[in-house]
Amino acid sequence: MSEFVVTTLLIVSLFALLGSGVWIGLTLAGVAWIGMELFSPRPAGDAMAITIWGSASSWTLTALPLFVWMGEILFRTKLSESMFKGLAPWVNALPGRLLHTNILGCTIFAAVSGSSAATCATIGKMSIPELSKRGYPADKIVGSLGGASTLGLLIPPSIIMIVYGVAAEVSIAKLFMAGVVPGLLLGALFSGYIMVWALFNPSQVPLSDTRLTLAQKLVESRHLIPVVLLIGGVIGTIYTGIATATEAAAVGVVGALVLSAAQGSLTWATFRDSLLGATRLYCMIALILSGAAFLTLAMGYIGLPRHLAEYVTGLNLSPVVLIIALALFYMLLGCFLDGISMIVLTMGVILPTVSAAGIDLIWFGVFVVIVVEMAQITPPVGFNLFVLQGMTKREITWIAKVTIPYFFLMVLALALLWWFPQIATWLPGRM
Structure with a gap:
């Protein structure tokens, strides 16, 4: 089955579970379960138990x-x-x-x-x-x-x-x-x-109470x-x-x-x-983290991040087009994976291409982190959106809407970073 069909099926499953009111952490784990059962030889139950325990017991x-x-x-x-x-x-x-x-x-x-x-x-x-x-x-x-x-x-x-x-x-x-x-x-x-x-x-904007010297x-x-x-x-x-x-x-x-x-x-x-209050809030976050960890494992077994990375690498793009393609690639991945997982699953394939294009790896690290930041506020798996939903009880779509301006400000920051790479490289160059 093609990667496109697999991706489409998992996206549909994700939105169906979220739309039915299932908790976010359980939704992520459910999509991972579906992916592993249908498209991976690894037993889903064993993998889920090990992954969730590892996520919950991380020092x-x-x-x-x-x-x-x-x-x-x-x-x-x-x-x-x-x-x-x-x-x-x-x-x-x-x-x-x-x-x-x-x-x-x-x-x-x-x-x-x-x-x-x-x-x-x-x-x-x-x-x-x-x-x-x-x-x-x-x-x-x-x-x-x-x-x-x-x-x-x-x-x-x-x-x-x-x-x-x-x-x-x-x-x-x-x-x-x-x-x-x-x-x-x-x-x-x-x-x-x-x-x-x-x-x-x-x-x-509420008026200021007083004017002080x-x-x-x-x-x-x-x-x-x-x-x-x-x-x-x-x-x-x-x-x-x-x-x-x-x-x-x-x-x-x-x-x-x-x-x-x-x-x-x-x-x-x-x-x-x-x-x-801290226990309740962290339990919500921990459940999402556990679900995200299991989803990351499932994506790794299915091979979607690796296939996408290999596809981008095989296009032989110029440095500027490569950076734009990688930005879009990581934004897409950010809809389904947490930031650390995105880096772990793709760097082995992406880094040789970036190095061959003559892109500074320190600069590229800052670039990747900003793109991952953008993924934190993009649905359906923007982690900060879930944290805000847990605190405000607002709809995830409303929260995503009010954070859109900051997403585009990060796009502007990426453009400035490309035009003026010294923003990232000047300070470490002084060491």
């Missing part, structure tokens, strides 16, 4: 529930309110006002977690209630959060960059350096879009001290080598508990509610 993923719990603690105590009090005076002068806290918060937290899902869940737990309470439009709150949270993959430390660095045999330290400027560029593009939207839609803004910035100490502690333990990302996540939880206790907002009720 690396331990950081995710810890960061989610940290976000819950911040959300249920005075720390999230303090962050907004500290940021508000500085962003209130910008068109779009407090919507920029989503961009700033995700940019900062991306340097802590290395995961777009953790960034989305943690910042979302703080920003969605606060911005909604202040009367900001729901589509702009969720859209800016969905777009900016993808920075968790690009701004170091990034788990996906480590995977690419191992696959491409390039310096992971240089990859980390290469992701800094493009990450800040994307953050600037996101904030720029919010400003343009606000200038054309001033009536939809510079001295008053500095005084209000004292509210940022607890959150800055927390973020600084987590980042510091990672970059000094004292702790791994997982251990730093535990530092973040302990720090959040200590700071909220010092502020007098930590009670048994808030502790219990934060723990239960």
Whole structure:
């Protein structure tokens, strides 16, 4: 049976299960089961059990529930309110006002977690209630959060960059350096879009409460001290080598508990509610991760990613056309696979072609990560869309719609990266 027929059947199965109201994680596992039973000699039951157990018992993923719990603690105590009090005076002068806290918060937290899902869940737990309470439009709150949270993959430390660095045999330290400027560029593009939207839609932006002098803004910035100490502690333990990302996540939880206790907002009720809230949210994420892992395994056995990669390689394209084709290829794969799986399943075939075309592998690593970021907010398997759906209870189609502008801003970033490759290569070249 041709790859086109197999792909069509799996897509139809995916939408049929999603449309019938089956949980997303179970839907992904169900499509994988169908694929393995019909198109692979491997027994589906045995493969599913091993894959789901491996996904659930991953030590690396331990950081995710810890960061989610940290976000819950911040959300249920005075720390999230303090962050907004500290940021508000500085962003209130910008068109779009407090919507920029989503961009700033995700940019900062991306340097802590290395995961777009953790960034989305943690910042979302703080920003969605606060911005909604202040009367900001729901589509702009969720859209800016969905777009900016993808920075968790690009701004170091990034788990996906480590995977690419191992696959491409390039310096992971240089990859980390290469992701800094493009990450800040994307953050600037996101904030720029919010400003343009606000200038054309001033009536939809809540008015600023007060106008403060510079001295008053500095005084209000004292509210940022607890959150800055927390973020600084987590980042510091990672970059000094004292702790791994997982251990730093535990530092973040302990720090959040200590700071909220010092502020007098930590009670048994808030502790219990934060723990239960984190458990519920992570269970939803973990089920999706398990389903995605099983779907990735099924795709590998069926051979679809490999066949698609070989097809692209066999076209003998010029460098610019090759980059466009690879962007489209990874966007297509991103509809069905998570980012790490996309890299693991295709790099062996793609890298020789990229090297032969004279494309710098450090630059290509940044390119791939941005394309994977785009896949995080594209249906039907955009992982950040599912995380946002779990937090907002909105329809996945509505969430995908409000994140579309950020998808096209990433396309613009890719174009800038092609025209000005120094955006990615200048900083690692200084090492």
